[in-house]
Amino acid sequence: MYKYDVYDHQIVNERVAQYRDQVRRRLSDELTEDEFRPLRLQNGLYMQIHAYMLRIAVPYGMLSSTQMRMFAHIARKYDRGYGHFTTRQNLQFNWIKLEETPDLLADLATVEMHGIQTSGNCIRNITSDEYAGVAADEIIDPRPYAEILRQWSTFHPEFAYLPRKFKIAINGAIEDRAAIAVHDIGLSVIKNEQGEIGFRVLVGGGTARTPIIGSEIRDFLPWQHMLTYIESIMRVYNQYGRRDNMYKSRIKILVKAIGIEEFRRQVEADWADIKDGTGTLTVEELNRVAAYFTAPAYETLPANDPGVASYKTENKAFANWLRRNVKPHKIPGYAVVVLSLKKTGVAPGDASAEQMDVVADMADRFSFGELRATHKQNLVLADVKQSDLISLWKEAAEHGMASPNIGLLTDIICCPGADFCTLAFARSIPLSKMISERFDNIDFQHDIGEIELNMSGCVNACGHNHVGHIGVIGVDKKDGGEWYQVSVGGAQGNDAAIGKIIGPSFNFQQMPEVIDRLLQVYVRERLEEELFIDTVRRIGMAPFKEFVYATPIEAEESVDKSAYGFIDKPDNYTVQRKSRF
Amino acid sequence: MIIKNKAVVSDDWTVLRLSENETPESVTVPAAKVIVPLKVWQAQRAKLQNRTELGVWLASNERPEELKGEVEKFDVIAVDFPKFADGRGYSIAYNLRARLGYVGELRAIGDVLRDQMFYMQRVGFDAFAPRPDKNIHDALKGLTDFSETYQTSLDQKLPLFRRVKRDGIATAG
Ligand code: HEM
Numbered sequence: 001m002y003k004y005d006v007y008d009h010q011i012v013n014e015r016v017a018q019y020r021d022q023v024r025r026r027l028s029d030e031l032t033e034d035e036f037r038p039l040r041l042q043n044g045l046y047m048q049i050h051a052y053m054l055r056i057a058v059p060y061g062m063l064s065s066t067q068m069r070m071f072a073h074i075a076r077k078y079d080r081g082y083g084h085f086t087t088r089q090n091l092q093f094n095w096i097k098l099e100e101t102p103d104l105l106a107d108l109a110t111v112e113m114h115g116i117q118t119s120g121n122c123i124r125n126i127t128s129d130e131y132a133g134v135a136a137d138e139i140i141d142p143r144p145y146a147e148i149l150r151q152w153s154t155f156h157p158e159f160a161y162l163p164r165k166f167k168i169a170i171n172g173a174i175e176d177r178a179a180i181a182v183h184d185i186g187l188s189v190i191k192n193e194q195g196e197i198g199f200r201v202l203v204g205g206g207t208a209r210t211p212i213i214g215s216e217i218r219d220f221l222p223w224q225h226m227l228t229y230i231e232s233i234m235r236v237y238n239q240y241g242r243r244d245n246m247y248k249s250r251i252k253i254l255v256k257a258i259g260i261e262e263f264r265r266q267v268e269a270d271w272a273d274i275k276d277g278t279g280t281l282t283v284e285e286l287n288r289v290a291a292y293f294t295a296p297a298y299e300t301l302p303a304n305d306p307g308v309a310s311y312k313t314e315n316k317a318f319a320n321w322l323r324r325n326v327k328p329h330k331i332p333g334y335a336v337v338v339l340s341l342k343k344t345g346v347a348p349g350d351a352s353a354e355q356m357d358v359v360a361d362m363a364d365r366f367s368f369g370e371l372r373a374t375h376k377q378n379l380v381l382a383d384v385k386q387s388d389l390i391s392l393w394k395e396a397a398e399h400g401m402a403s404p405n406i407g408l409l410t411d412i413i414c415c416p417g418a419d420f421c422t423l424a425f426a427r428s429i430p431l432s433k434m435i436s437e438r439f440d441n442i443d444f445q446h447d448i449g450e451i452e453l454n455m456s457g458c459v460n461a462c463g464h465n466h467v468g469h470i471g472v473i474g475v476d477k478k479d480g481g482e483w484y485q486v487s488v489g490g491a492q493g494n495d496a497a498i499g500k501i502i503g504p505s506f507n508f509q510q511m512p513e514v515i516d517r518l519l520q521v522y523v524r525e526r527l528e529e530e531l532f533i534d535t536v537r538r539i540g541m542a543p544f545k546e547f548v549y550a551t552p553i554e555a556e557e558s559v560d561k562s563a564y565g566f567i568d569k570p571d572n573y574t575v576q577r578k579s580r581f
Numbered sequence: 582m583i584i585k586n587k588a589v590v591s592d593d594w595t596v597l598r599l600s601e602n603e604t605p606e607s608v609t610v611p612a613a614k615v616i617v618p619l620k621v622w623q624a625q626r627a628k629l630q631n632r633t634e635l636g637v638w639l640a641s642n643e644r645p646e647e648l649k650g651e652v653e654k655f656d657v658i659a660v661d662f663p664k665f666a667d668g669r670g671y672s673i674a675y676n677l678r679a680r681l682g683y684v685g686e687l688r689a690i691g692d693v694l695r696d697q698m699f700y701m702q703r704v705g706f707d708a709f710a711p712r713p714d715k716n717i718h719d720a721l722k723g724l725t726d727f728s729e730t731y732q733t734s735l736d737q738k739l740p741l742f743r744r745v746k747r748d749g750i751a752t753a754g
């Protein structure tokens with residue numbers, strides 16, 4: 001993976017110094033909170049319900065074992081012993097003290113990490129395919145391009161105060177695992193007929209209040225022009241994106257308002273001036289960066305390990321895990337392992353300091369010291385020898401990271417919701433917990449098969465609800481209660497689609513039964529081997545809607561405490577909403 | 582006092598801002614060194630163009646192309662930041678310099694604060710009028726927060742990868 005050179009180190013260290021001084025000025029009231037807010041946000045620091053939250057950038061999801069150990073250290077030293085992996089491949093700590101953040105960031109800088117541009121109205125952390133470099137369906141490894149974009153966007157002077165946040169995703173495989181259609185800019189690396197490398201460029205996708213699939217602005221952009229072309233997109237957006245209404249300020253609204261043809265015309269007009277200029281990428285730079293992403297020293301191994309084959313016939317739990325959590329690798333004898341952070345009862349994406357240390361050790365022993373964070377809030381060991389799978393599985397299981405549920409019902413994507421977030425209308429973590437408990441039976445989950453259940457606590461849709469096969473979102477009914485709207489038919493990937501809302505909202509206690517009824521319709525209607533999403537596509541939303549609303553839904557009894565135990569009365573729970581972060 | 586060419590210097594320009602009951606056509610432009618709003622320049626061009634010393638300022642929602650072909654008439658062009666979070670001024674400055682060829686003093690006015698000035702200087706501003714309630718000597722420090730940058734902008738024609746020889750993996754420790 002990429003390693004900092006003296007320049008990267010210097011830039012990040014100078015950032016820590018700059019931020020340290022900003023905190024000093026805030027604490028001495030030289031800076032007002034209004035002045036300080038954007039500065040802290042551009043370093044990843046949010047104000048939440050209980051404390052500050054710090055978001056750390058994991059560039060395109062790649063992590064070294066050293067960095068993971070640093071997370072464990074930070075969790076212990078500055079937080080309450082755990083962290084949260086997000087849908088944008090980042091890591092968040094929830095219990096941070098402002099005074100300690102400069103030291104925390106200085107600690108992070110020693111392992112080539114930071115919180116730069118993980119928040120605020122700037123270009124955010126670039127996300128990519130969690131299986132980059134090892135996926136069998138990969139056309140081009142997107143990571144060198146992602147790294148080049150990371151550097152280019154870091155402290156870009158012209159684009160630090162955009163109308164709104166800006167997210168770029170890049171994918172290099174046949175299957176889109178980076179959700180490029182719902183990003184402000186989505187890039188897919190492709191080869192044209194002449195074998196030249198370039199990008200298909202989508203612009204103006206997004207979720208939140210106005211879910212929309214990105215429009216193609218270029219079907220083929222030669223790779224040399226990546227930075228200048230994006231610069232022109234940014235410049236048009238920076239000047240013309242709306243600034244009067246924060247809910248209409250994303251680039252998708254601009255593209256929709258003037259149309260993709262007009263938007264393209266403006267971008268091309270700006271670009272004409274800088275195309276082939278000094279911002280054009282060079283072969284030398286691409287090669288320099290790409291050299292960090294070459295294949296590790298793989299051994300020559302038999303395609304299938306006999307030990308694994310025999311163990312799986314005698315151990316059903318291991319067989320289940322193999323089926324769901326182990327993915328094919330392009331090198332014979334190797335496998336990609338997904339460590340589940342979705343154990344029932346644990347907040348999706350949470351990892352304890354102890355787990356972080358364990359994962360770091362496993363990465364060192366089994367996967368060349370590297371790991372990845374996924375947009376589904378799990379972790380990946382990308383280069384595991386099949387002959388190591390049994391011992392790896394045992395260790396992962398011992399530490400609660402071997403739930404065989406990857407891609408299944410309880411592999412829920414979930415935002416922090418009202419337990420932490422000041423913007424929430426409802427809780428999402430306790431709901432995910434309640435649903436996981438109801439459907440904990442792994443045989444049932446395997447029977448239901450692949451399905452994506454995504455949940456957000458409010459309209460901002462941090463939990464990707466619009467592109468969930470089943471999407472759940474907390475809505476405001478003005479009565480202080482917790483209400484959820486449910487959609488079906490959303491999808492990410494190559495057939496990205498925005499789900500359709502099935503009808504009036506439900507309360508917290510009704511939700512498990514709602515999910516159950518949706519699944520009942522699927523089980524009744526499915527054709528052989530048909531996945532939930534395909535059934536929805538074939539029969540439409542109507543049968544689901546009809547059945548869910550056919551008879552009244554009893555509230556479920558077994559509501560226990562919040563997943564963290566600091567909200568103690570869920571029954572008469574009212575959501576605390578503060579102003580903005 | 583303003584910051585110009587990385588130093589605190591005295592300044593005798595005044596910025597003309599229209600009050601609610603004034604219009605670009607009717608406002609009287611004082612005889613002194615004045616930076617007038619773009620609209621005033623456009624409305625009173627005939628009167629103003631013979632002045633030996635004149636400045637103009639752009640609001641964040643105005644287009645620099647409106648000054649196409651006449652940027653050299655001004656001793657100073659200013660760009661107003663109504664709120665520091667309104668980033669349009671950065672692209673306005675870039676366009677004034679890179680596309681309209683303006684080489685004279687480019688001044689940031691309005692909600693100009695220390696922590697934005699490093700970026701402002703990169704897109705072509707060489708003069709800053711920090712908000713009057715802030716210490717100007719303190720603000721000056723904002724220009725030197727970083728000693729290296731990755732990307733091209735107005736101040737730096739070459740991106741880092743064309744400017745220096747960066748270590749590759751072979752030499753990385
Ligand atoms: C806890 C504090 C958080 C706050 C205050 C927050 C706030 C927001 C807001 C306001 C939006 C809507 C943006 C818009 O419409 O322009 C948004 C979108 C989003 N956030 Fe969060 N978020 C938080 C945490 C998270 C977490 C933990 C994740 C990942 C698990 C996440 C991932 C996303 C994603 C994927 C989107 C939608 C994509 C987009 O439109 O940018 N956020 N967030």
Ligand code: SF4
Binds near residue numbers: 422423425458461
């Ligand atoms: S979706 Fe809403 S509740 Fe959930 S984290 Fe985002 S802003 Fe907070």
